[in-house]
Amino acid sequence: MSGHSIVTFRNSVPGAQALAESIAHSPTIQALNQTVWAFSLVEISHLLLLTMLGGAVLVLSLRVLGLALSGVSVQDVERMTRPWLRIGTVGGIISGTFMSIATALTLVANGAFFIKILALVAAVLFSFALAGRIRQGVGSLGQTAQGLAGLAALLFSLWLFASTRGLNTGAILIGGITVPFVALVWISRSRVSADDRRDEIARLLSVGSAIAWLVVVVAGRWIGFS
Amino acid sequence: MISRWMAYLQYQLGAQIDASGRADAYTSWSAQLQGSERLWMLLEGTHVLTLMLFAGTILFVDLRLLGLTLPNTPISRVTRSLLPYTVVGFVVMVISGVLIYFANPFEYYHNFAFRAKLVFLLLAAANIFIFHGRVQANQDQWDANPLPPTNVRRAAATSIALWIAVIVAGRCMAYEWFTCSKGGALVSTLAGCEDKQATLTAIAKEVSL
Numbered sequence: 001m002s003g004h005s006i007v008t009f010r011n012s013v014p015g016a017q018a019l020a021e022s023i024a025h026s027p028t029i030q031a032l033n034q035t036v037w038a039f040s041l042v043e044i045s046h047l048l049l050l051t052m053l054g055g056a057v058l059v060l061s062l063r064v065l066g067l068a069l070s071g072v073s074v075q076d077v078e079r080m081t082r083p084w085l086r087i088g089t090v091g092g093i094i095s096g097t098f099m100s101i102a103t104a105l106t107l108v109a110n111g112a113f114f115i116k117i118l119a120l121v122a123a124v125l126f127s128f129a130l131a132g133r134i135r136q137g138v139g140s141l142g143q144t145a146q147g148l149a150g151l152a153a154l155l156f157s158l159w160l161f162a163s164t165r166g167l168n169t170g171a172i173l174i175g176g177i178t179v180p181f182v183a184l185v186w187i188s189r190s191r192v193s194a195d196d197r198r199d200e201i202a203r204l205l206s207v208g209s210a211i212a213w214l215v216v217v218v219a220g221r222w223i224g225f226s
Numbered sequence: 227m228i229s230r231w232m233a234y235l236q237y238q239l240g241a242q243i244d245a246s247g248r249a250d251a252y253t254s255w256s257a258q259l260q261g262s263e264r265l266w267m268l269l270e271g272t273h274v275l276t277l278m279l280f281a282g283t284i285l286f287v288d289l290r291l292l293g294l295t296l297p298n299t300p301i302s303r304v305t306r307s308l309l310p311y312t313v314v315g316f317v318v319m320v321i322s323g324v325l326i327y328f329a330n331p332f333e334y335y336h337n338f339a340f341r342a343k344l345v346f347l348l349l350a351a352a353n354i355f356i357f358h359g360r361v362q363a364n365q366d367q368w369d370a371n372p373l374p375p376t377n378v379r380r381a382a383a384t385s386i387a388l389w390i391a392v393i394v395a396g397r398c399m400a401y402e403w404f405t406c407s408k409g410g411a412l413v414s415t416l417a418g419c420e421d422k423q424a425t426l427t428a429i430a431k432e433v434s435l
Contacts, residue, residue, distance in 0.1 A: 044397050047277075048390060054275075055282020059308070069307045072299050080286065080295045169264045173271045217278070221271050 006111040006164050020108035023101055033102055046095040050217060053088025056081035057127065057213045061206040064130070064199075065185050066192025074202075078134045085127060093120075111164050112226050116219035118157040123216050125150035126209035133202050147205055154212045161219065170222040178211055229335060229418065229425040236332040237433045248434045260329040269329075273322040280315030281389050283308045291382035297372035302365065332425075338417040339404035343395035350388040357381045 009016040023029055032038065062068035063077040100107050107113040129146035133139060162171035185207060189197065197203075240255035251257060260266060289295040290304045327334055334340045361381050368374045402408035406419035414420075426435075 040398075040401055044394055047274075047397050048393060051277050051281045051393060052285060054278025055285050058278060058282055058311075059286055062311070068311065069299075069304065071303050071307070072296060076296060076299075080289075084285070169267045170271065172264075173268055173275075177275070214275070217275060218271055221274050222267070225267050 004163065006166075007160055008109050008111055008114050009117075010108045012114070016108050020104040023104040029101060029104075039099070039102055042095045042098045046092060046099065049088050049091040049095060050220075052084045053092055054213060054217065056084035056088060057123075057209055060085070060130070061210040064134070064196075064202050064206040065188070066196030067184070067188060070193065070196065074134055074196075078131055082131065085131075089124065089127070107223070110223055110226060111160070112167055112170070112219045112222040115157045115160050115164075115167070116216055116223065118153050118160070119212050119215035119219055122150040122153035122157065123209060123212035125153070126205055126212050130202060130205040130209055133199070133205065139201060143201075147201070147208070150208060150212065154208060154215065157212075157215055157219070161215065166226050167222055170218045170225075174211075174215060174218055177214060181210065182207065229332070229421045230428065232332040232335040233425045233429055233433075235328065236330065237429065237435065241433075244434055246434065248432055251433050251435045256329055256331060259325070266329065269322050269325050273319060273326060276315045276319035276322065277393065278315075280312055280319050281393065283312045283315065284385065284389060287312070288382040288386050291374055292379050293371075293373035300370045301374065302369050332422075333405070334399065336417045336419060336422040337399055337405050338409060338413045339395050339398035339401070341417065343392055343399065346388055346391040346395055350385065350392060353381060353384050353388060357385075 005011070010020075059068065060077055060081045063070075063072070064074055069077055100113075125146045129143045129150065132143050132146075158171070158174070160167075161174065162168055185203075236256045237251040237254055238249040240253070240258070241249040241251060242253040244250045286295065287305050287308055290299070290301055296304060361377050368378065373379075398404055403410075404413055404417070406414060406417055406422055409417060409419070
């Protein structure tokens with residue numbers, strides 16, 4: 001199945017290994033690693049933040065696609081989910097950074113971690129582009145660039161997930177969710193109101209953001225498996 | 227008795243009998259499920275993802291019940307629209323959760339965090355029944371209120387707190403401090419570790435571990 005060696009930060013980013021080593025050998029980090037309860041608290045927070053973030057992304061995507069809260073305006077749903085999306089993203093990145101620093105040497109050589117960071121870039125770009133589009137009501141060059149960069153990062157992360165030995169079960173899970181989700185969006189096209197169908201770009205961005213965040217979560221879980 | 231039954235599920239159900247006439251614990255269905263790398267990963271991954279579908283959608287229903295979001299949208303419109311996703315999330319979550327439990331029933335049964343998770347789940351279920359039975363009885367009167375009555379908000383806050391507790395306890399199941407091998411005296415009592423030891427002694431003649 002695997003035609004290429006596992007892509008990690010160690011073998012694709014010059015200096016990553018040296019950085020991870022210097023982090024791992026610093027006395028502060030070594031002291032931190034002795035404090036097991038602190039690491040556990042951060043892990044628990046990371047999971048809770050991810051739950052609220054996932055909920056916010058899902059609810060907004062479902063609304064844009066006309067699959068939920070159709071009586072409420074897209075703008076209102078975006079306003080409702082915004083704080084949770086922001087707290088989840090920022091808090092998730094802070095707690096995630098803490099966890100990464102504590103386990104830098106393992107992660108720098110971990111294929112799933114590389115995929116997760118790549119998908120995270122895609123997810124943040126899609127979410128920003130979608131929120132911007134909903135708030136401003138029109139497209140801009142910046143949004144198009146964000147959307148295209150997000151698409152490139154997402155496709156690359158999906159390809160790596162599917163083609164890396166030991167990780168492709170994660171790709172099966174993503175496919176098992178993405179295929180029915182996209183089918184649902186497609187089938188429901190004729191049932192959602194004309195208003196909800198008008199902005200095809202927003203619909204594409206919301207599908208992209210839902211899938212990208214899905215990859216982030218699955219890749220995160222697969223760090224532990226690989 | 228439950229401990230003995232869980233040990234049967236984990237070590238004996240489906241297990242082959244070895245030369246000494248005892249069940250080979252490594253061949254039980256439970257052990258096979260845990261050893262089936264792909265299926266195991268899929269189950270765990272699915273369980274984490276349903277959290278977002280389930281708890282993530284409940285969060286926004288509860289926020290509306292608390293009067294903290296969509297003040298101009300009737301509560302029934304929010305719940306009717308989001309609850310189908312919550313229910314699907316819940317069903318998949320329970321199925322994947324039961325299968326994950328089946329991979330290690332005896333160990334989980336004697337894990338304090340698992341017991342705490344079950345208690346929080348029961349409390350969350352009780353909260354839902356009370357909400358449907360009593361609090362929702364006169365929903366027509368406050369359905370469109372930007373700020374619902376106190377008992378409605380209390381139920382929503384309880385719901386958020388309990389689901390957070392369920393998630394935290396679920397995550398804690400992976401930490402050794404809550405198991406009989408590493409837990410302190412309190413954990414040992416609450417996780418029934420004496421009971422666990424007694425079961426292991428009792429099955430020694432029937433099972434090779």
